[in-house]
Amino acid sequence: MMRLRVDVLPRGAQDLGFQPFADTVLVVDTLRATTTALTYLEQGADHLYLCPDLETALAFKAEGIVLAGERNCLPPEGFDFGNSPIQALERRFDQQTVVMSTSNGTIAAATACETGKNIILASLRNAHAAARKARELATEEIAVLCAGSNGRIGLEDVYTAGVLCEYLISMTECSLDDGAQIALTVRRQFADPLEPLSKSRAAELISNVGLEADIAYAAEVSRSTIVPVFIGRSGNALIFK
Amino acid sequence: MMRLRVDVLPRGAQDLGFQPFADTVLVVDTLRATTTALTYLEQGADHLYLCPDLETALAFKAEGIVLAGERNCLPPEGFDFGNSPIQALERRFDQQTVVMSTSNGTIAAATACETGKNIILASLRNAHAAARKARELATEEIAVLCAGSNGRIGLEDVYTAGVLCEYLISMTECSLDDGAQIALTVRRQFADPLEPLSKSRAAELISNVGLEADIAYAAEVSRSTIVPVFIGRSGNALIFK
Numbered sequence: 330m331m332r333l334r335v336d337v338l339p340r341g342a343q344d345l346g347f348q349p350f351a352d353t354v355l356v357v358d359t360l361r362a363t364t365t366a367l368t369y370l371e372q373g374a375d376h377l378y379l380c381p382d383l384e385t386a387l388a389f390k391a392e393g394i395v396l397a398g399e400r401n402c403l404p405p406e407g408f409d410f411g412n413s414p415i416q417a418l419e420r421r422f423d424q425q426t427v428v429m430s431t432s433n434g435t436i437a438a439a440t441a442c443e444t445g446k447n448i449i450l451a452s453l454r455n456a457h458a459a460a461r462k463a464r465e466l467a468t469e470e471i472a473v474l475c476a477g478s479n480g481r482i483g484l485e486d487v488y489t490a491g492v493l494c495e496y497l498i499s500m501t502e503c504s505l506d507d508g509a510q511i512a513l514t515v516r517r518q519f520a521d522p523l524e525p526l527s528k529s530r531a532a533e534l535i536s537n538v539g540l541e542a543d544i545a546y547a548a549e550v551s552r553s554t555i556v557p558v559f560i561g562r563s564g565n566a567l568i569f570k
Numbered sequence: 571m572m573r574l575r576v577d578v579l580p581r582g583a584q585d586l587g588f589q590p591f592a593d594t595v596l597v598v599d600t601l602r603a604t605t606t607a608l609t610y611l612e613q614g615a616d617h618l619y620l621c622p623d624l625e626t627a628l629a630f631k632a633e634g635i636v637l638a639g640e641r642n643c644l645p646p647e648g649f650d651f652g653n654s655p656i657q658a659l660e661r662r663f664d665q666q667t668v669v670m671s672t673s674n675g676t677i678a679a680a681t682a683c684e685t686g687k688n689i690i691l692a693s694l695r696n697a698h699a700a701a702r703k704a705r706e707l708a709t710e711e712i713a714v715l716c717a718g719s720n721g722r723i724g725l726e727d728v729y730t731a732g733v734l735c736e737y738l739i740s741m742t743e744c745s746l747d748d749g750a751q752i753a754l755t756v757r758r759q760f761a762d763p764l765e766p767l768s769k770s771r772a773a774e775l776i777s778n779v780g781l782e783a784d785i786a787y788a789a790e791v792s793r794s795t796i797v798p799v800f801i802g803r804s805g806n807a808l809i810f811k
Contacts, residue, residue: 337578337723344585345677346721436586480587482578484748507725507771511756518755530748 335508350445353467358476360531362434373423437476448559460496491516576749591686594708599717603675614664678717689800701737732757
């Protein structure tokens with residue numbers, strides 16, 4: 330039986346009750362890092378480099394490299410793009426490497442890569458494909474790691490975790506931890522995915538800077554079959570393809 | 571408008587996104603520390619001393635002092651009682667001080683006392699009275715701090731947080747953070763409180779040591795009007811009355 334586990338916030342080795350990831354991890358930052366990362370790949374990008382901090386990202390600045398990310402929802406100084414999937418749709422990124430650094434999603438990905446064997450970026454837009462890929466790769470445990478917002482639980486991520494859990498329990502027999510039970514409960518409470526996304530604190534912050542179109546885009550479920558998977562490192566950067 | 575906030579796990583000053591408690595905190599460890607603490611007061615105890623570690627608790631050992639607590643669900647060496655409310659019902663504790671140390675609840679209480687102004691121990695059994703007391707004491711923010719189980723989110727605590735939120739939003743106009751929205755969602759999904767409690771990992775551990783009667787007892791909602799409130803410190807111990 331597959332163990333299905335939902336971590337509602339990233340916890341590092343120094344935190345009480347840290348449990349290493351034994352196997353496969355689905356990293357979720359629905360608003361917006363994992364949604365945006367997916368969009369760059371859909372728009373032709375060759376590779377994604379996820380960087381834990383701005384310095385690591387800026388060090389990659391070069392011809393043919395796109396720097397994308399946010400602090401307080403907006404593009405940091407010296408970056409080419411923000412963290413907006415709608416903005417990423419405006420052009421193609423064929424044969425380009427996109428280097429991303431965001432406040433929550435890239436930190437969650439780094440936590441997952443510390444101990445996990447297979448790391449996948451998941452969002453509502455690729456939920457079904459990401460769950461299928463996790464099922465294919467995992468042998469004992471599938472963990473969903475929610476990025477949250479600045480260290481606080483995010484309704485949008487817990488909802489997405491619930492959608493992923495729902496797919497996974499339809500594919501294979503799973504034991505559910507308390508986090509997975511809570512995520513499934515939240516999933517079942519909302520008929521329209523736009524509702525939990527819109528009610529989240531993350532949505533409020535995004536709307537405050539006029540990017541609310543990103544929220545409706547992020548709420549579209551299973552529109553994409555692309556699944557970003559961790560393939561290695563370049564210094565502190567995590568490479569996904 | 572009152573800010574209503576649910577922290578699904580204790581976070582200290584060293585953790586990402588730590589937010590100090592601005593005002594009133596309801597500490598929840600339904601299985602079992604806050605349920606048991608309440609029971610000791612109902613059975614006549616004068617004061618509760620909550621200790622973050624066993625050494626602090628053992629240092630209070632003396633005539634007329636009752637040591638109660640658990641590690642791995644069972645009484646630690648040198649303790650008079652475990653962390654079982656059913657066991658606490660077996661006798662009176664009139665004029666006695668009960669010194670408690672448990673794995674999760676006493677740590678959560680310590681986190682709350684670091685920054686909060688008014689700290690209340692809440693469980694399903696005193697949910698209505700605890701919510702009323704919080705409403706009475708708070709001027710700007712009511713936080714529900716869930717103890718969780720060894721650093722992982724607990725279904726039983728998030729459910730209890732939802733019950734407390736439901737009472738609070740019926741008493742006063744509140745803004746809800748994502749944690750409060752998730753807790754309310756979980757609350758509304760279960761008609762019978764015994765269901766989420768029984769499905770929790772904490773319940774599994776308690777059942778494994780033959781104490782499942784504690785779970786049904788902890789699931790009885792608003793049976794008590796006693797509300798343990800933080801009144802001061804004695805060394806590392808937090809005194810509740």
